Amino acid sequence: xxxxxxxxxxxxxxxxxxxxxxxxxxxxxxxADEAINSPRVDTLAPTKFGETDGVYGLKSMSGLWPAxxxxxxxxxxxxxxxxxxxxxxxxxxxxxxxxRWNGLMxxxxxxxxxxxMICPDGYISRMRVGAANGLGARYLAREDxxxxxxxxxxxxxxxxxxxxxxxxxxKEVRVFSPNPENREKFxxxxxxRVDAKLVPVESAEEAVSGADIVAAGTNSMSPVxxxxxxxxxxxxxxxxxxxVDEAFLDSADMAFLFSKNPATTRPQLYKxxxxxxxxxxxxxxxxxxxxxxxxxGELTQLLTGAxxxxxxxxxxxxxxxxVGQGLQFAAVAHKAFQEASARGIGHELPTEWFTQxxxx
Amino acid sequence: xxxxxxxxxxxxxxxxxxxxxxxxxxxxxxxADEAINSPRVDTLAPTKFGETDGVYGLKSMSGLWPAxxxxxxxxxxxxxxxxxxxxxxxxxxxxxxxxRWNGLMxxxxxxxxxxxMICPDGYISRMRVGAANGLGARYLAREDxxxxxxxxxxxxxxxxxxxxxxxxxxKEVRVFSPNPENREKFxxxxxxRVDAKLVPVESAEEAVSGADIVAAGTNSMSPVxxxxxxxxxxxxxxxxxxxVDEAFLDSADMAFLFSKNPATTRPQLYKxxxxxxxxxxxxxxxxxxxxxxxxxGELTQLLTGAxxxxxxxxxxxxxxxxVGQGLQFAAVAHKAFQEASARGIGHELPTEWFTQxxxx
Numbered sequence: 032x033x034x035x036x037x038x039x040x041x042x043x044x045x046x047x048x049x050x051x052x053x054x055x056x057x058x059x060x061x062x063a064d065e066a067i068n069s070p071r072v073d074t075l076a077p078t079k080f081g082e083t084d085g086v087y088g089l090k091s092m093s094g095l096w097p098a099x100x101x102x103x104x105x106x107x108x109x110x111x112x113x114x115x116x117x118x119x120x121x122x123x124x125x126x127x128x129x130x131r132w133n134g135l136m137x138x139x140x141x142x143x144x145x146x147x148m149i150c151p152d153g154y155i156s157r158m159r160v161g162a163a164n165g166l167g168a169r170y171l172a173r174e175d176x177x178x179x180x181x182x183x184x185x186x187x188x189x190x191x192x193x194x195x196x197x198x199x200x201x202k203e204v205r206v207f208s209p210n211p212e213n214r215e216k217f218x219x220x221x222x223x224r225v226d227a228k229l230v231p232v233e234s235a236e237e238a239v240s241g242a243d244i245v246a247a248g249t250n251s252m253s254p255v256x257x258x259x260x261x262x263x264x265x266x267x268x269x270x271x272x273x274x275v276d277e278a279f280l281d282s283a284d285m286a287f288l289f290s291k292n293p294a295t296t297r298p299q300l301y302k303x304x305x306x307x308x309x310x311x312x313x314x315x316x317x318x319x320x321x322x323x324x325x326x327x328g329e330l331t332q333l334l335t336g337a338x339x340x341x342x343x344x345x346x347x348x349x350x351x352x353x354v355g356q357g358l359q360f361a362a363v364a365h366k367a368f369q370e371a372s373a374r375g376i377g378h379e380l381p382t383e384w385f386t387q388x389x390x391x
Numbered sequence: 392x393x394x395x396x397x398x399x400x401x402x403x404x405x406x407x408x409x410x411x412x413x414x415x416x417x418x419x420x421x422x423a424d425e426a427i428n429s430p431r432v433d434t435l436a437p438t439k440f441g442e443t444d445g446v447y448g449l450k451s452m453s454g455l456w457p458a459x460x461x462x463x464x465x466x467x468x469x470x471x472x473x474x475x476x477x478x479x480x481x482x483x484x485x486x487x488x489x490x491r492w493n494g495l496m497x498x499x500x501x502x503x504x505x506x507x508m509i510c511p512d513g514y515i516s517r518m519r520v521g522a523a524n525g526l527g528a529r530y531l532a533r534e535d536x537x538x539x540x541x542x543x544x545x546x547x548x549x550x551x552x553x554x555x556x557x558x559x560x561x562k563e564v565r566v567f568s569p570n571p572e573n574r575e576k577f578x579x580x581x582x583x584r585v586d587a588k589l590v591p592v593e594s595a596e597e598a599v600s601g602a603d604i605v606a607a608g609t610n611s612m613s614p615v616x617x618x619x620x621x622x623x624x625x626x627x628x629x630x631x632x633x634x635v636d637e638a639f640l641d642s643a644d645m646a647f648l649f650s651k652n653p654a655t656t657r658p659q660l661y662k663x664x665x666x667x668x669x670x671x672x673x674x675x676x677x678x679x680x681x682x683x684x685x686x687x688g689e690l691t692q693l694l695t696g697a698x699x700x701x702x703x704x705x706x707x708x709x710x711x712x713x714v715g716q717g718l719q720f721a722a723v724a725h726k727a728f729q730e731a732s733a734r735g736i737g738h739e740l741p742t743e744w745f746t747q748x749x750x751x
Contacts, residue, residue, distance in 0.1 A: 153749035
């Protein structure tokens with residue numbers, strides 16, 4: 032049988048602690064040559080959704096984890112746009128599929144090749160992105176961090192909230208997004224997810240000033256904070272480098288990426304001049320020189336202890352979760368599969384619906 | 392709605408003529424920078440199916456065709472073995488999923504991102520592999536080819552039979568496989584697919600001697616014919632280079648591959664020393680030098696007329712369909728989608744079963 036899980040069912044069984052453990056374990060496995068992150072493939076071309084000019088993108092990423100006996104493939108098929116909101120360019124995905132988004136996760140058994148689980152990617156992806164940032168914070172944020180600023184109130188912001196609260200004793204989270212309704216709604220809806228108090232605030236500066244941890248989980252393609260707002264001892268956590276103020280990254284005492292050499296292929300571009308948009312919003316860091324890159328560490332160095340994390344309460348630190356990898360999906364989805372199977376959650380469909388009687 | 396097609400339904404609507412047109416059109420589109428073949432990703436690791444030692448492989452390939460407004464992803468998740476049969480090493484896939492095989496095709500709309508069709512990959516794959524070899528034969532086989540040898544009676548052999556009979560006036564096909572039952576069964580089952588007479592024969596030499604076209608569609612990892620069996624004017628068509636006698640390829644007047652620079656990534660190997668098997672059956676051609684490679688042409692050169700095909704009835708020619716690419720699936724699946732939609736074939740499922748209400 033093949034287990035079909037909904038986002039809501041995954042939400043019910045997958046805790047941030049599980050996601051933190053899974054993402055840590057699979058990164059250590061890659062480091063020990065005990066798992067594979069296969070190259071991610073992005074294919075982009077101009078498209079038109081109704082009257083809206085956008086970019087169609089097909090993305091797939093896969094990974095294989097022998098210790099768990101599984102491989103996973105995650106698939107996104109999206110119409111991307113880059114609107115200007117409150118003075119910033121955002122990267123957004125249209126709800127072009129009848130008001131919904133596409134995103135699928137297939138989990139395969141390495142023993143039989145059969146798909147053992149199929150589910151949407153939304154909840155799993157939010158948890159594994161959040162977990163990677165949470166692991167960074169575990170090594171880089173002050174242990175006594177109590178005040179957190181959360182910039183952004185979209186899907187990824189929820190993961191950032193949960194993961195940072197899971198690794199540090201956060202008491203208050205100051206939540207900012209340019210739209211007042213969005214920040215009120217976010218605080219209302221996510222209040223029961225964490226013990227910390229969620230407080231909507233009216234500006235990014237108000238959120239960030241005095242915060243021990245600043246977490247950005249936005250769609251912004253330009254910095255969402257200014258270096259001078261940040262105090263000594265702060266940890267800045269971002270889901271993409273474009274969110275980070277270049278001056279702050281340059282001045283930070285320690286700066287880490289998820290990976291400096293991620294398993295990706297060169298994006299396949301059809302009539303598009305740059306990786307992400309017709310305007311070329313690859314991010315400022317692609318223009319930086321060798322010394323800039325050499326200064327950056329990677330998450331795995333922290334996990335293995337090869338590089339020590341924060342050493343005192345005055346250091347400023349940065350973690351940028353610059354890339355998602357297929358193995359994270361294999362690890363987190365496998366955990367969800369185990370939990371759901373043990374607890375009888377989800378629906379089963381005959382595996383033969385997804386297999387065939389010919390030898391392709 | 393998302394169209395679900397079975398292999399049988401695809402078989403009912405997709406003709407070899409359609410597949411030939413699709414594969415030709417998409418290759419010309421790639422050549423004109425009007426379509427994208429994205430890099431194929433192979434991930435392999437040792438596994439055990441019951442008592443059988445094998446190699447688990449996850450393979451994905453994708454392509455995007457703006458003219459048709461679609462992108463496609465093809466997925467295989469298999470347990471591979473390399474048994475010795477009749478003195479030859481074969482590459483085989485176990486029916487490890489409850490006696491069945493895994494292989495899925497997803498077709499996406501570039502306008503909405505939604506999956507518009509989902510189907511198994513078996514029939515589409517057989518048709519597009521056959522079509523590529525058929526296109527090679529259209530330019531390289533003698534126009535008056537009437538006698539064909541078919542080596543192999545497995546899944547791919549059926550595609551080779553149909554495609555060569557579609558492009559040349561074949562009257563008789565001499566079918567060989569080491570197992571007498573298999574060749575009898577093949578001739579019985581595929582008799583109504585082509586006008587030519589299918590004749591099972593007792594040896595590869597008997598099949599090949601005097602044939603105008605020799606088509607190999609086997610799982611063999613070693614040559615299935617000998618150079619000296621072949622007569623002047625013959626066209627040899629193979630689905631992989633391992634099937635071809637090196638001496639014949641060296642002596643042939645013209646030799647073409649599907650592609651010398653296919654869109655692939657380096658296979659990701661977990662505890663495996665070589666691309667295909669623990670024993671290293673990459674094929675002899677990987678050891679050949681630059682002049683060998685320079686001599687080889689590519690299918691697209693023939694399709695565009697950049698290189699002339701056969702010039703007289705005495706030349707010996709070879710076409711090796713050395714790689715499968717994602718764009719072929721986009722093109723052939725899109726044709727199947729159009730035909731099925733027009734004729735009301737297949738089943739529709741709500742697209743929201745494959746989408747989500749969160750922005751991943």
